[in-house]
Amino acid sequence: RGAPVATLVTSNDITARKHAEEEMREGETRFRTFVDHAGDALFVQDFEQGTIVDVNRQACESLGYSRQELIGNTVLALHLDSDRAGLEPVAESAAAGGTVVNTHWHRRKDGSVFPVEAHTTLVWYAGRRFLLNVVRDITDRLRAEEAVRQGERQLRDVIETMPAIVW
16 A cells, blocks of 8 residues: 556657757857858947947957957947047947948957958847947958059159150
8 A cells, every 4th residue: 555556658759859959059159150251250249238249350450359358348439539429329320220331440359450341230139239240351442442542642753744745
C-alpha cells in the first residue's frame, strides 16, 4: 500500500530544435563576421540614452579605440564641438523615418580629425529604438575633388592669360 504501481516516463525528441538553434548561432556568427569586415564603420547607438551599444572592427580601426572603449560612450565624444549641435536634428530626422545622410568630422583617440559621410537610420529591435550609423571616411574623395577644382582653376588661368582667342 502506498507504493507506486507504475512509473511513467516520457521523452521528446529535441533534435530538430537543437539543429535550428545551431543554425541560428551559425547565422549570427556569420553575420557578425561580415559586419566586422565591412569597409565602412558601423555604430549602433541607443536612441533614448545616446550611448554606443555596438561597433564593428572598422569603427575601432578608424578611430583608434578598442570596442570596449567605444561601447557605453556617447557619439558626441567622437565629434568636433562645432558638429555636435548638428547631430540632434539628424537623430530626430532619422526617428521620423528614412535614412539621413550628412557629412561632418570625427575625432580619433589621438586627437586628429577626418571628414566622414554618415548614413543614419532608425532601427527597432526588441521594442527599443536604435540608430544605425554607417560611416565612411571621405578624406580621399575630398582630396580628389580639390585636385579637380585646382586643375580647373589652373586651366582657367592659362586660358584667361592667352593672348589669342580660344574656341
